[in-house]
Amino acid sequence: MNASAPAEGAARYKSGVMEYARMGYWQPDYEPRATDVIALFRISPQDGVDAIEAAAAVAGESSTATWTVVWTDRLTAAEKYRAKAYRVDPVPNAPGQWFAYIAYDLDLFEPGSIANLTASIIGNVFGFKPLKALRLEDMRFPVAYVKTFDGPPTGIVVERERLDKFGRPLLGATIKPKLGLSGRSYGRVVYEGLKGGLDFTKDDENINSQPFMHWRDRFLYCMEAVNKAQAATGEIKGTYLNVTAATMEDMYERAEFAKQLGSAIIMIDLVIGYTAIQSMSKWCRRNDMILHLHRAGHGTYTRQKTHGVSFRVIAKWMRLAGVDHIHAGTIVGKLEGDPETTKGYYDVCRETFNPVHLERGLFFDQDWASLNAVMPVASGGIHAGQMHQLLDLLGEDCVMQFGGGTIGHPQGIQAGATANRVAIECMVQARNEGRDIANEGPEILRDAARWCGPLKAALETWKDVTFNYASTDTPDYAPTATASV
Numbered sequence: 391m392n393a394s395a396p397a398e399g400a401a402r403y404k405s406g407v408m409e410y411a412r413m414g415y416w417q418p419d420y421e422p423r424a425t426d427v428i429a430l431f432r433i434s435p436q437d438g439v440d441a442i443e444a445a446a447a448v449a450g451e452s453s454t455a456t457w458t459v460v461w462t463d464r465l466t467a468a469e470k471y472r473a474k475a476y477r478v479d480p481v482p483n484a485p486g487q488w489f490a491y492i493a494y495d496l497d498l499f500e501p502g503s504i505a506n507l508t509a510s511i512i513g514n515v516f517g518f519k520p521l522k523a524l525r526l527e528d529m530r531f532p533v534a535y536v537k538t539f540d541g542p543p544t545g546i547v548v549e550r551e552r553l554d555k556f557g558r559p560l561l562g563a564t565i566k567p568k569l570g571l572s573g574r575s576y577g578r579v580v581y582e583g584l585k586g587g588l589d590f591t592k593d594d595e596n597i598n599s600q601p602f603m604h605w606r607d608r609f610l611y612c613m614e615a616v617n618k619a620q621a622a623t624g625e626i627k628g629t630y631l632n633v634t635a636a637t638m639e640d641m642y643e644r645a646e647f648a649k650q651l652g653s654a655i656i657m658i659d660l661v662i663g664y665t666a667i668q669s670m671s672k673w674c675r676r677n678d679m680i681l682h683l684h685r686a687g688h689g690t691y692t693r694q695k696t697h698g699v700s701f702r703v704i705a706k707w708m709r710l711a712g713v714d715h716i717h718a719g720t721i722v723g724k725l726e727g728d729p730e731t732t733k734g735y736y737d738v739c740r741e742t743f744n745p746v747h748l749e750r751g752l753f754f755d756q757d758w759a760s761l762n763a764v765m766p767v768a769s770g771g772i773h774a775g776q777m778h779q780l781l782d783l784l785g786e787d788c789v790m791q792f793g794g795g796t797i798g799h800p801q802g803i804q805a806g807a808t809a810n811r812v813a814i815e816c817m818v819q820a821r822n823e824g825r826d827i828a829n830e831g832p833e834i835l836r837d838a839a840r841w842c843g844p845l846k847a848a849l850e851t852w853k854d855v856t857f858n859y860a861s862t863d864t865p866d867y868a869p870t871a872t873a874s875v
């Protein structure tokens with residue numbers, strides 16, 4: 391690889407176009423500072439474009455540069471403000487692709503603003519012509535930056551305390567059909583699911599306030615269902631009331647109404663945008679409300695390996711922005727999810743410190759500086775027959791949501807919920823007794839089904855359902871690899 395050395399003195403400020411590496415955006419000797427933000431990009435340069443020059447260009451375009459030399463750089467502390475590409479590695483088994491490590495000075499970013507961060511890191515640079523494709527794979531945030539965010543308003547520990555539920559994953563269901571039910575019918579589905587044994591039900595991503603069910607009707611019937619299910623079971627129940635709307639004013643109005651009705655939790659969609667998410671997070675913190683985030687839309691830019699943003703980066707941004715729940719994949723369900731890559735997302739949500747773990751796509755040590763943990767949500771095409779795999783792969787601090795896998799039960803919604811509750815309880819018990827649930831799971835479920843008709847019917851109905859398709863977003867490193875920053 392041939393890269394031009396940085397130009398010095400007057401030569402650096404000669405008018406005209408100069409290679410980004412010469413302008414100082416490539417600094418192979420640079421040691422990232424503990425306070426730097428670091429980004430790892432997968433770059434696919436156009437044919438004939440040198441990888442180091444491409445990395446320098448990404449550093450330039452995502453920080454201070456434009457396409458030509460500007461003398462006004464000299465009015466600034468340009469050396470400090472320039473992002474520095476400091477390392478470029480070929481991607482294993484992927485000719486034409488490179489991992490470029492870029493360090494950014496902390497002062498380039500407004501404290502506590504994902505909007506500001508993303509305007510640099512995934513701003514203009516993604517349309518830059520010398521690159522065929524660009525993907526943001528991972529980021530490392532210094533503690534100094536993490537501390538400028540409030541993080542999740544509730545966190546896993548306090549959520550469990552408020553719900554009085556410990557030692558097992560929480561269970562939920564997305565109400566189906568997604569669209570079309572009236573408020574009264576919708577509330578009935580919520581009641582049946584909660585009464586049957588679920589902890590939560592949830593609005594789907596696209597339920598807001600449509601002609602067939604206005605939001606106030608939905609909130610009223612859902613909270614009536616929650617209250618009746620709580621009275622009937624003696625347990626605390628919740629339903630994620632989706633407050634997603636066209637404006638912040640509408641969202642605040644809906645959130646206030648949810649609070650007035652006694653809801654423990656509200657929901658937003660990722661598509662409302664980073665600023666709106668941070669605003670709702672602050673509202674939840676002020677109002678003792680759990681905040682559920684549905685990630686609908688992320689697949690448009692997270693799924694392809696060569697272009698876009700990895701979901702692990704979105705998960706990091708959302709932990710900073712401050713959500714309590716985030717959909718993070720199921721591995722075994724209907725939607726994209728390589729096992730190791732998905733476990734990496736769960737680590738980002740739940741751990742207090744993420745060490746480098748290349749086979750899970752974690753390229754950096756990340757200290758979360760005591761920010762609350764985010765409860766990952768496993769949802770999308772899962773059913774009771776997979777309970778051993780879900781518990782084994784995803785662990786206990788998560789919500790498992792069975793929409794079709796509750797409401798599609800042949801004996802009805804309550805039976806569907808009971809099947810899931812019995813399946814998780816028998817699996818947790820088996821795990822706690824030291825059994826090898828990954829291998830003995832089907833037998834454990836079959837044994838439990840002998841005295842639980844709903845579980846028996848669920849296992850029978852969905853026994854052949856699997857989604858065995860190749861994942862598109864897979865790890866680049868085999869389990870033995872190690873890395874350093």
Ligand SMILES: O=C(COP(=O)(O)O)[C@H](O)[C@H](O)COP(=O)(O)O
Binds near residue numbers: 719720767771772
């Ligand atoms: O409606 C569902 C699941 O319904 P069902 O349980 O009937 O499949 C959710 O929108 C998906 O879980 C989103 O996917 P992800 O969680 O991956 O973002």
Ligand SMILES: [Mg+2]
Binds near residue numbers: 564568594
């Ligand atoms: Mg959905």
